[in-house]
Amino acid sequence: MQIITKYLEKVPLLTTYILNLGDVKVVIDPGPASLHSPLDVDAVLCTHIHLDHCGSAGHINSPVYVHERYTKYVTEPLKLYEASKTVLGIFAEKFGAPLPSRQVVGVRDQTRLFDVIDVIYTPGHAPHHVVYYERDNKTLFIGDGGGVYIPELGVIVPTTPPPFKLDIYLQSLHKIKSLDVDTVCFPHYSCTRNIEILKVHEQQIRSWAETLKDVDMPIDEALRLLARVDENVAKILTVGGFYAEFYLKISVLGFLDYLKSQRAAS
Ligand SMILES: [Zn+2]
Numbered sequence: 001m002q003i004i005t006k007y008l009e010k011v012p013l014l015t016t017y018i019l020n021l022g023d024v025k026v027v028i029d030p031g032p033a034s035l036h037s038p039l040d041v042d043a044v045l046c047t048h049i050h051l052d053h054c055g056s057a058g059h060i061n062s063p064v065y066v067h068e069r070y071t072k073y074v075t076e077p078l079k080l081y082e083a084s085k086t087v088l089g090i091f092a093e094k095f096g097a098p099l100p101s102r103q104v105v106g107v108r109d110q111t112r113l114f115d116v117i118d119v120i121y122t123p124g125h126a127p128h129h130v131v132y133y134e135r136d137n138k139t140l141f142i143g144d145g146g147g148v149y150i151p152e153l154g155v156i157v158p159t160t161p162p163p164f165k166l167d168i169y170l171q172s173l174h175k176i177k178s179l180d181v182d183t184v185c186f187p188h189y190s191c192t193r194n195i196e197i198l199k200v201h202e203q204q205i206r207s208w209a210e211t212l213k214d215v216d217m218p219i220d221e222a223l224r225l226l227a228r229v230d231e232n233v234a235k236i237l238t239v240g241g242f243y244a245e246f247y248l249k250i251s252v253l254g255f256l257d258y259l260k261s262q263r264a265a266s
Pocket of ligand 1: 048050053125144
Protein backbone atom coordinates (compact mmCIF):
# COMPACT_ATOMS: atom_id res chain seq x y z
CA MET A 1 0.00 0.00 0.00
CA GLN A 2 1.22 3.43 -0.92
CA ILE A 3 0.37 6.19 1.54
CA ILE A 4 0.44 9.85 0.55
CA THR A 5 -0.38 12.51 3.10
CA LYS A 6 -1.45 15.84 1.64
CA TYR A 7 -0.76 19.04 3.54
CA LEU A 8 -2.71 22.25 3.53
CA GLU A 9 -0.77 25.23 4.92
CA LYS A 10 1.77 22.81 6.42
CA VAL A 11 -0.86 20.85 8.35
CA PRO A 12 -1.73 17.28 7.33
CA LEU A 13 -5.19 17.46 5.79
CA LEU A 14 -5.83 14.15 4.14
CA THR A 15 -4.10 10.82 3.62
CA THR A 16 -4.64 9.05 0.34
CA TYR A 17 -4.24 5.27 0.15
CA ILE A 18 -3.23 3.53 -3.08
CA LEU A 19 -3.76 -0.23 -3.24
CA ASN A 20 -2.55 -2.83 -5.70
CA LEU A 21 -5.32 -5.39 -5.99
CA GLY A 22 -3.95 -7.97 -8.40
CA ASP A 23 -4.23 -6.39 -11.83
CA VAL A 24 -6.04 -3.33 -10.57
CA LYS A 25 -4.60 -0.28 -8.85
CA VAL A 26 -7.06 1.88 -6.91
CA VAL A 27 -6.87 5.07 -4.90
CA ILE A 28 -9.10 5.63 -1.90
CA ASP A 29 -10.03 9.29 -1.31
CA PRO A 30 -7.70 11.16 -3.68
CA GLY A 31 -8.05 14.43 -1.74
CA PRO A 32 -9.09 17.98 -2.59
CA ALA A 33 -8.82 19.55 -6.04
CA SER A 34 -6.32 22.15 -4.80
CA LEU A 35 -3.86 19.43 -3.74
CA HIS A 36 -4.19 17.33 -6.86
CA SER A 37 -1.14 15.56 -8.20
CA PRO A 38 -1.16 13.11 -11.13
CA LEU A 39 -2.04 9.55 -10.16
CA ASP A 40 -1.80 6.48 -12.34
CA VAL A 41 -4.68 4.35 -11.10
CA ASP A 42 -7.48 2.27 -12.63
CA ALA A 43 -10.20 3.39 -10.24
CA VAL A 44 -10.96 6.17 -7.75
CA LEU A 45 -12.88 5.03 -4.67
CA CYS A 46 -14.45 7.85 -2.66
CA THR A 47 -15.74 7.15 0.83
CA HIS A 48 -17.95 10.19 0.32
CA ILE A 49 -18.15 13.22 -1.91
CA HIS A 50 -16.94 15.93 0.49
CA LEU A 51 -14.43 18.25 -1.19
CA ASP A 52 -11.47 17.30 1.01
CA HIS A 53 -11.89 13.61 0.14
CA CYS A 54 -13.20 13.36 -3.42
CA GLY A 55 -12.61 16.88 -4.81
CA SER A 56 -9.79 15.81 -7.13
CA ALA A 57 -11.61 12.74 -8.50
CA GLY A 58 -12.44 14.58 -11.73
CA HIS A 59 -8.76 15.43 -12.25
CA ILE A 60 -8.01 11.71 -12.58
CA ASN A 61 -8.94 10.04 -15.84
CA SER A 62 -10.39 6.85 -14.30
CA PRO A 63 -13.83 5.71 -13.17
CA VAL A 64 -14.95 7.21 -9.87
CA TYR A 65 -16.88 5.08 -7.36
CA VAL A 66 -19.33 6.81 -5.02
CA HIS A 67 -22.65 5.99 -3.38
CA GLU A 68 -25.20 5.30 -6.10
CA ARG A 69 -27.62 8.06 -5.07
CA TYR A 70 -24.99 10.79 -5.37
CA THR A 71 -23.31 10.12 -8.72
CA LYS A 72 -24.70 13.30 -10.25
CA TYR A 73 -22.76 15.43 -7.74
CA VAL A 74 -19.58 13.96 -9.21
CA THR A 75 -20.55 14.30 -12.87
CA GLU A 76 -21.82 17.84 -12.20
CA PRO A 77 -19.90 19.02 -9.14
CA LEU A 78 -20.61 22.75 -9.33
CA LYS A 79 -23.74 22.55 -7.15
CA LEU A 80 -21.86 20.58 -4.51
CA TYR A 81 -19.06 23.14 -4.52
CA GLU A 82 -21.46 26.05 -4.06
CA ALA A 83 -23.38 24.23 -1.29
CA SER A 84 -20.11 23.36 0.48
CA LYS A 85 -19.26 27.04 0.83
CA THR A 86 -22.12 27.55 3.29
CA VAL A 87 -20.79 24.88 5.66
CA LEU A 88 -17.05 25.13 5.07
CA GLY A 89 -16.75 28.87 4.45
CA ILE A 90 -13.20 29.78 3.51
CA PHE A 91 -12.12 26.13 3.57
CA ALA A 92 -14.24 25.34 0.48
CA GLU A 93 -12.04 27.72 -1.53
CA LYS A 94 -8.91 26.31 0.01
CA PHE A 95 -9.99 22.82 -1.10
CA GLY A 96 -10.67 24.07 -4.63
CA ALA A 97 -13.42 23.47 -7.17
CA PRO A 98 -13.84 19.89 -8.40
CA LEU A 99 -13.83 19.06 -12.11
CA PRO A 100 -16.66 16.95 -13.57
CA SER A 101 -15.92 13.22 -13.74
CA ARG A 102 -16.81 11.49 -16.98
CA GLN A 103 -17.18 7.95 -15.66
CA VAL A 104 -18.94 7.44 -12.35
CA VAL A 105 -19.90 4.07 -10.89
CA GLY A 106 -22.57 3.88 -8.19
CA VAL A 107 -21.99 1.58 -5.20
CA ARG A 108 -24.24 0.59 -2.31
CA ASP A 109 -24.16 -1.51 0.85
CA GLN A 110 -22.65 -4.95 0.14
CA THR A 111 -21.28 -4.08 -3.30
CA ARG A 112 -18.11 -6.13 -3.86
CA LEU A 113 -15.36 -4.45 -5.86
CA PHE A 114 -12.51 -6.19 -7.70
CA ASP A 115 -13.32 -9.40 -5.72
CA VAL A 116 -11.54 -8.16 -2.59
CA ILE A 117 -13.18 -4.97 -1.34
CA ASP A 118 -16.57 -4.82 0.34
CA VAL A 119 -18.54 -1.60 0.37
CA ILE A 120 -20.45 -0.90 3.58
CA TYR A 121 -22.98 1.90 3.68
CA THR A 122 -22.33 4.06 6.76
CA PRO A 123 -24.38 7.27 6.75
CA GLY A 124 -24.41 9.79 9.61
CA HIS A 125 -21.36 11.91 8.82
CA ALA A 126 -23.01 12.34 5.44
CA PRO A 127 -25.84 10.50 3.66
CA HIS A 128 -23.41 9.50 0.87
CA HIS A 129 -20.83 7.90 3.16
CA VAL A 130 -19.48 4.38 2.67
CA VAL A 131 -16.45 2.56 4.05
CA TYR A 132 -14.25 0.13 2.12
CA TYR A 133 -13.22 -3.12 3.76
CA GLU A 134 -10.35 -5.09 2.28
CA ARG A 135 -11.19 -8.57 3.53
CA ASP A 136 -7.92 -10.43 2.96
CA ASN A 137 -5.86 -7.93 4.96
CA LYS A 138 -8.69 -7.12 7.36
CA THR A 139 -8.07 -3.46 6.63
CA LEU A 140 -10.83 -0.91 6.94
CA PHE A 141 -10.74 2.40 5.06
CA ILE A 142 -13.07 4.22 7.35
CA GLY A 143 -13.49 7.61 5.67
CA ASP A 144 -15.08 10.04 8.12
CA GLY A 145 -17.03 7.23 9.79
CA GLY A 146 -14.86 7.11 12.93
CA GLY A 147 -13.54 10.60 13.58
CA VAL A 148 -10.18 12.22 12.96
CA TYR A 149 -7.17 10.40 14.31
CA ILE A 150 -4.12 12.62 14.83
CA PRO A 151 -1.24 10.35 15.85
CA GLU A 152 1.27 13.13 16.53
CA LEU A 153 -1.06 14.53 19.19
CA GLY A 154 -2.37 11.13 20.28
CA VAL A 155 -5.96 12.26 19.89
CA ILE A 156 -9.18 11.34 18.16
CA VAL A 157 -11.97 13.86 17.61
CA PRO A 158 -15.32 13.68 15.88
CA THR A 159 -15.69 14.98 12.35
CA THR A 160 -19.35 15.84 12.36
CA PRO A 161 -20.14 18.87 10.18
CA PRO A 162 -23.77 19.89 9.59
CA PRO A 163 -26.03 18.22 8.63
CA PHE A 164 -24.73 15.60 11.09
CA LYS A 165 -27.15 12.82 12.10
CA LEU A 166 -26.07 11.48 15.47
CA ASP A 167 -28.46 8.53 15.73
CA ILE A 168 -27.63 7.28 12.23
CA TYR A 169 -23.92 7.83 12.82
CA LEU A 170 -23.99 5.62 15.92
CA GLN A 171 -25.81 2.89 13.99
CA SER A 172 -23.11 3.04 11.32
CA LEU A 173 -20.36 2.96 13.93
CA HIS A 174 -21.97 -0.15 15.40
CA LYS A 175 -21.90 -1.76 11.95
CA ILE A 176 -18.22 -0.85 11.56
CA LYS A 177 -17.33 -2.27 14.97
CA SER A 178 -18.91 -5.60 14.06
CA LEU A 179 -16.33 -6.15 11.28
CA ASP A 180 -13.25 -8.28 11.83
CA VAL A 181 -10.63 -5.54 11.48
CA ASP A 182 -6.87 -5.63 12.12
CA THR A 183 -6.02 -2.19 10.77
CA VAL A 184 -8.13 0.90 10.43
CA CYS A 185 -7.00 3.61 8.02
CA PHE A 186 -8.29 7.12 8.60
CA PRO A 187 -8.09 9.65 5.75
CA HIS A 188 -7.49 12.18 8.51
CA TYR A 189 -4.59 11.08 8.80
CA SER A 190 -3.17 7.69 9.52
CA CYS A 191 -3.61 3.94 9.92
CA THR A 192 -3.55 2.25 13.29
CA ARG A 193 -3.78 -1.29 14.60
CA ASN A 194 -5.25 0.06 17.82
CA ILE A 195 -8.83 -0.84 17.00
CA GLU A 196 -9.88 0.07 20.54
CA ILE A 197 -9.73 3.67 19.39
CA LEU A 198 -13.16 3.19 17.82
CA LYS A 199 -14.62 2.38 21.23
CA VAL A 200 -13.01 5.52 22.65
CA HIS A 201 -14.55 7.44 19.78
CA GLU A 202 -18.03 6.04 20.40
CA GLN A 203 -17.85 7.01 24.07
CA GLN A 204 -16.66 10.43 23.03
CA ILE A 205 -19.60 10.90 20.67
CA ARG A 206 -22.03 9.94 23.46
CA SER A 207 -20.28 12.25 25.92
CA TRP A 208 -20.40 15.22 23.52
CA ALA A 209 -24.14 14.65 22.98
CA GLU A 210 -24.73 14.47 26.74
CA THR A 211 -22.65 17.59 27.42
CA LEU A 212 -24.35 19.75 24.78
CA LYS A 213 -27.89 18.37 24.83
CA ASP A 214 -29.85 20.80 27.00
CA VAL A 215 -29.42 24.31 25.64
CA ASP A 216 -28.22 26.06 22.56
CA MET A 217 -24.96 27.89 23.13
CA PRO A 218 -22.21 29.66 21.20
CA ILE A 219 -19.43 27.45 19.83
CA ASP A 220 -16.80 28.84 22.20
CA GLU A 221 -18.94 28.00 25.21
CA ALA A 222 -19.53 24.48 23.83
CA LEU A 223 -15.78 24.02 23.35
CA ARG A 224 -15.11 25.09 26.94
CA LEU A 225 -17.61 22.54 28.26
CA LEU A 226 -16.28 19.78 25.99
CA ALA A 227 -12.67 20.44 27.01
CA ARG A 228 -13.67 19.62 30.60
CA VAL A 229 -15.05 16.19 29.72
CA ASP A 230 -12.87 15.23 26.76
CA GLU A 231 -9.08 15.48 26.98
CA ASN A 232 -8.84 15.19 23.18
CA VAL A 233 -10.66 18.51 22.88
CA ALA A 234 -8.49 20.10 25.56
CA LYS A 235 -5.33 19.03 23.70
CA ILE A 236 -6.52 20.38 20.36
CA LEU A 237 -7.54 23.70 21.87
CA THR A 238 -4.01 24.00 23.26
CA VAL A 239 -2.54 23.42 19.80
CA GLY A 240 -5.14 25.63 18.06
CA GLY A 241 -4.75 26.56 14.38
CA PHE A 242 -6.24 24.41 11.64
CA TYR A 243 -7.15 21.51 13.92
CA ALA A 244 -9.27 23.75 16.12
CA GLU A 245 -10.68 25.96 13.38
CA PHE A 246 -11.53 23.28 10.86
CA TYR A 247 -12.19 20.07 12.74
CA LEU A 248 -13.32 21.07 16.18
CA LYS A 249 -15.45 24.10 15.41
CA ILE A 250 -17.24 22.64 12.39
CA SER A 251 -17.81 19.36 14.27
CA VAL A 252 -19.27 21.16 17.28
CA LEU A 253 -21.52 23.12 14.93
CA GLY A 254 -22.85 19.82 13.53
CA PHE A 255 -23.59 18.57 17.04
CA LEU A 256 -25.30 21.81 18.13
CA ASP A 257 -27.48 21.85 14.99
CA TYR A 258 -28.48 18.23 15.43
CA LEU A 259 -29.31 18.61 19.14
CA LYS A 260 -31.29 21.78 18.47
CA SER A 261 -33.40 20.00 15.85
CA GLN A 262 -34.00 17.14 18.31
CA ARG A 263 -35.17 19.59 21.00
CA ALA A 264 -37.47 21.32 18.49
CA ALA A 265 -38.97 17.98 17.49
CA SER A 266 -39.66 16.80 21.04
ZN1 LIG B 1 -16.42 14.41 5.21
